Amino acid sequence: MKIALAQLNYHIGNFDENVSKIIDHIKKTKADQVDIVCFGELAVCGYPPRDFLEFSDFIRKCDAAIEKIRQASQGIAVVVGAPTLNPVPEGKDLYNSAYFIADQEILYVQHKALLPTYDIFDEYRYFEPGSEFQVVDYKGKKIALTVCEDIWNIGNENPLYVTCPLDHLIEQKPDFVINVSASPFDYDHAEDRIEILKENALRYNVPLFYVNHVGAQTEVIFDGGSIVMSASGNVYEEMAYFEEAYAIYDLDSVIAEDQSLEQPKDKIKEIHDGLVLGVKDYFGKLGFSKAIIGLSGGIDSAITTVLAVEALGADNVRVILMPSQFSSQHSVDDSVKLSETLGIHYDIINIEEIYKTYMHKLEPIFGNLPFNVTEENLQARARGMLLMAVSNKFGNIVLNTSNKSEAAVGYGTLYGDMCGGLSVIGDVYKTEVYELAHYINRNSEIIPNHIITKPPSAELRPNQKDSDSLPDYDILDEILKLYIEERQGPDEIIAKGHDPALVKRILRLVNINEFKRYQTAPALRVSSKAFGMGRRMPIVGKYLS
């Protein structure tokens, strides 16, 4: 039996494109004499469709897509994910389902039983959990169909759910398992995925064919990495990361375990490739091609610019250098050098006159009040306005350049340097930004070394350094990771040896700056806990603040 996995880049709500991609692959597999071709979870509508699922019109379009796929399935079996209607009034209106369609007939529909409702996932918002499990008989084989999370509730000390779908399915002695997934990237996820597939294989002694999405949907990036796992827990093949892929597997070869092809794992490379894909898809799926970035001379905007050029091409990226009276000459020089190396268009607008005009107009109100954060923010906002103006005039999208460390502690100006349609490195800590810079420069000096080696500064007042207001980034990032990714409280973090006053100060800064993060651009998610839709915090809360 020949089984094909199609690891595709879907677009939420773009039924025409999704269906035509799926049908193109069905045609290809027919030519290749494939028996079963597998697509991803909710493939017809893209993932996550979010509250579009609450529209009957949207569900009807999903049904119409399935109907087209059914018609295209003559002579082949197709496994594909789509929402389906719950036929009884009790419970949620929908199921998250996997169709098994063969020869223009819907042989079976398996409803997902385990509905992730944590981090970025909201599945119980829309779906009723499935509770019936039935293997599919096809061409003499028994096939267990599962949807994403359905295979993830084993091997944990603290399981999220009270049931394991394969515990039921295994009683019907399936020959193999198909899992249709939409399992998003984070830099630890590929290992986790292999581990969970291995545990399933070992526990149930069956091969698994796991097919994932690839591509970004706003902040959520799917890395692909679809897997064929042998019954003994050998990775028969792990498909490519961050690109569409299509492969045909012979079931007997998988059983014989005659190969073992894993992707190399490299955290910084994965973050890099994920971010490039994230930028590319944000523009492509919104129908834009051109980005604009404010290049400050610092490492964050330098990295963002390099990633944008990789994603969109040098012709589609322009930058503006916007020095003020507080900027150092090297900021301009380094930025010019980077722009020339990348071959991108740059403009220089000195903001001093704008700043002075504001201060002049505000003088009747401000009087002789001393320089404070107000004047710093004015500079950042003047820059934001210039970027937005050029973006409005020429149809570019402004890319935000904030990193996760500063987003965490509120070290940024709302409507100023926090502006932009997409935050490229908003889930990358400052210490990881440096690692990215070294990765980018691995073969040649793309980012001028001086940008990497000079002490970070916002340059919003004379001789300002980040270290004036923040602890060293290696300490800051360690505390932030414990709080944000690990969800540890102050006592646990202090018990790790960190200065109690510093821990309390940092946690307080994170919590009181929720209002700022609420209003910032979606940030491409590369960690297991990014700011945004996966981290939901009260603004008026008074906890550790």
Place this chain on the structure above:
Amino acid sequence: MKIALAQLNYHIGNFDENVSKIIDHIKKTKADQVDIVCFGELAVCGYPPRDFLEFSDFIRKCDAAIEKIRQASQGIAVVVGAPTLNPVPEGKDLYNSAYFIADQEILYVQHKALLPTYDIFDEYRYFEPGSEFQVVDYKGKKIALTVCEDIWNIGNENPLYVTCPLDHLIEQKPDFVINVSASPFDYDHAEDRIEILKENALRYNVPLFYVNHVGAQTEVIFDGGSIVMSASGNVYEEMAYFEEAYAIYDLDSVIAEDQSLEQPKDKIKEIHDGLVLGVKDYFGKLGFSKAIIGLSGGIDSAITTVLAVEALGADNVRVILMPSQFSSQHSVDDSVKLSETLGIHYDIINIEEIYKTYMHKLEPIFGNLPFNVTEENLQARARGMLLMAVSNKFGNIVLNTSNKSEAAVGYGTLYGDMCGGLSVIGDVYKTEVYELAHYINRNSEIIPNHIITKPPSAELRPNQKDSDSLPDYDILDEILKLYIEERQGPDEIIAKGHDPALVKRILRLVNINEFKRYQTAPALRVSSKAFGMGRRMPIVGKYLS
């Protein structure tokens, strides 16, 4: 038996304040010879605590709060909501529970069974549903304890859940039901609440004591309106809206139904009072007192200013009038008149010079390209920057003045008029804004009539009117309500008699402007479907767009 309901304004994560409020009320009820005093759902930590629930530290603080309440319960029974730990590893780590504590002993803990996971609610993200139901025996009475949603799954044609907790509890023949709630306001909710309590009373033939939260937590407003419902479905008493309240009920009198006290219902008054409380609590709970607003001469900023003055007092509200070369004289005159009527401080800053400075600096890039939305946005952003600067200098919070109609179709400038810490009328359609204006002027002309009668205009280019780019607001709002509140698709809306091209254009505008709303301030929620945390839409989606 005497039962007290304490309808209190909690503050998320502010354990000291919440516990001291609760204990103060316990002391008062003891003095009043009360048998049972009831507080709200998750009262010790406030609602919704969101991802704070994922911190063990936070849960320990909830436990410590319950311990203090237990110690204070000598000689009285206390019903109070708090999260509790799920003792088994399987399933979510927490329950959403109601404690029944009497005479320093925890007699029973009832776990919520129906976990709202829709609109603004994310309960299944955190909680395992309860599945055991036991009445509490206390002073010769049998009491059925329920938590909020637990009584809401009856009488629907399309029930959200597959079970009804009271179906189980009623078998144990309770004398009455206590329901601890955190049920947020929308302008239809008071009627719905009475209706659902009536249906429960009639179905189970028991009296119900329903206690709600009051107060706002960022965008979510709790209106109070706690209810005592007799077994025959008579509203024995509905407590006050939008203020803390405390009342003692004699069970025998409730059984005898010797009174019937409902609050008057008035949509616009409720919206008005809810928004005033929303502004007041946003400032109070964040520790701020002073607001700043850009007064344009239009009705939206006028309404916002009036509401701010009601919430914070005239001394705590300042406005800036920021005319440009495109502003009409009446915009300034009307704004001055309103400011004088309200007795608030106003400043006037003409933005023409700022605008010209930007255009001068941008000239090398823009060349002779024609005036377009770029220049309109520049004006709106210059105003936003001035507001933010004054707010930074003096510690005010900028209040956003966008209404729901313009937020829906993206008729506003990101980082410009869409700036601010809180959107006051972002869930109020333009047609409702006019109703609010008439309500505010019901006794005297607070808002100058000319502001109400003149055609709305953004005044960002010569002789601009909203009607140049948008249909009449009565048509626009009707289509928006069908799409947003009713979640109808294009076919259903067109079938109601609306122009197909217009429907498609408006739905498209709503969907392509998701990126703007993603970055705007939280909007006080007064409808059943507000933008923000209760409406979750993809940005890169391609559906109706």
